[in-house]
Amino acid sequence: MPRLFNVSAANFEASGFFVECDAGNAVTTLFHFERPAGAAADIDAVISRVGTEGGGKIFHIYGRGLKLDGCTFANTKIAVGDLDFPVSWTPNGSSNDTQETAMRAYQFDNLRFHGVAAGVRNVGRNSLNCGGIQMTNIHGDIGIGGGGAFVGVARDGQFANILSRMGATHGGGIVDLHDGSSNCAFTNLGNGGFKGADVARLVRNPIVIRSGPIGVNELSFIGGTIGPCNRNGVHILGHGKAQNIAFLGIAFDRTNIEGNQYFPIKVEESGGAFAEVSIKLGACNFKFRRETPAACILGGLNSAVVTLYRDNLTTKPKGIPWTQSNIVVG
Structure with missing residues (x-):
């Protein structure tokens, strides 16, 4: 299973549950955030009080706005998650929604990492404009x-x-x-x-x-x-x-x-x-x-x-x- 939750709209929230993957699972991304091609860059998701064991990554987000709070992530095989930018998106015309300014608003608070292969990564396309x-x-x-x-x-x-x-x-x-x-x-x-x-x-x-x-x-x-x-x-x-x-x-x-x-x-x-x-x-x-x-x-x-x-x-x-x-x- 490549994705557990495939989120394609803004303002998604998840809280209060535990996900356990098979010990050999190195491919599943638990939360994949990506809006349809040409859509806005807004994601604005919240993941709170969620526990996980295993899998490839907790999240991969194409767009802006993600908050993780009060979670425990254990033994991911790739990373906790990746910050990335939409391959195709439509700017809203504002100066805060350009190629240089649209990748922002990421908060990671009160998290426990146990045996994860890497933490949060900003290594994708447009990483230099992520602030x-x-x-x-x-x-x-x-x-x-x-x-x-x-x-x-x-x-x-x-x-x-x-x-x-x-x-x-x-x-x-x-x-x-x-x-x-x-x-x-x-x-x-x-x-x-x-x-x-x-x-x-x-x-x-x-x-x-x-x-x-x-x-x-x-x-x-x-x-x-x-x-x-x-x-x-x-x-x-x-x-x-x-x-x-x-x-x-x-x-x-x-x-x-x-x-x-x-x-x-x-x-x-x-x-x-x-x-x-x-x-x-x-x-x-x-x-x-x-x-x-x-x-x-x-x-x-x-x-x-x-x-x-x-x-x-x-x-x-x-x-x-x-x-x-x-x-x-x-």
């Missing part, structure tokens, strides 16, 4: 895979209280931000994990930021904890410009458990060269315990195109340098 995403109080109690609670382009959004308590080894994270992400605040994020003789529940890279031809800029991470994790606490990957990536009041805790070739913050070129990377630290702290400490706080690309700004309230162990030799410290 105003709001995610609050997301609890990944175990195993948010595929990048974390949010994956894709984030523009003009607000993300708060996202916790990934236990990760599947080598899987998932908190957020994976793609090229074009800008003007977003990520407040009180956190990831945790365990590693011992009999337990290994850690993610690789809690925060991934992918820059490219468009660039990423004005991304602020405010409060919370990054780590423990297997590899890099923050992995800035790609080319072009990654500007004004700020970390304020963040505790970086055991962010390179696999070895000192990983770092609390790593910059790595992929697909081309970086022209500019600027990272800002305010009142942050870096600590290591039994694992081998990182070679430096900011590692990876050793180039003067990378600038690190930090204040006097940001602290680290004395024996670990801030950066490699060619990085500019402002």
Whole structure:
């Protein structure tokens, strides 16, 4: 069954039930929102107090307006859901209903993710024009895979209280931000994990930021904890410009458990060269315990195109340098 609910009109609401899929079901989308070709972009659906087990995705929405609240989603094989844009639609003539402005009004509040292959994704057509995403109080109690609670382009959004308590080894994270992400605040994020003789529940890279031809800029991470994790606490990957990536009041805790070739913050070129990377630290702290400490706080690309700004309230162990030799410290 490819779709459980195939919704083709606006203002759909669902609440107060549980859906259980077969354990091997990797194809069913539980809620598919798509109006007829040429129709308006309005969806404006609400899914509240719904529980699910298994399936491919909870939702795929072609259009604007979706609210999820008070739900538990477990063990989806693809993702929690995808934000997408109608292939064919008729603008209503207003300036808030153009190709650039019509994809908006998405709220995700008070949700529990358990063992999902990925969270909410904005990776479809017109993803660069999707704005105003709001995610609050997301609890990944175990195993948010595929990048974390949010994956894709984030523009003009607000993300708060996202916790990934236990990760599947080598899987998932908190957020994976793609090229074009800008003007977003990520407040009180956190990831945790365990590693011992009999337990290994850690993610690789809690925060991934992918820059490219468009660039990423004005991304602020405010409060919370990054780590423990297997590899890099923050992995800035790609080319072009990654500007004004700020970390304020963040505790970086055991962010390179696999070895000192990983770092609390790593910059790595992929697909081309970086022209500019600027990272800002305010009142942050870096600590290591039994694992081998990182070679430096900011590692990876050793180039003067990378600038690190930090204040006097940001602290680290004395024996670990801030950066490699060619990085500019402002």
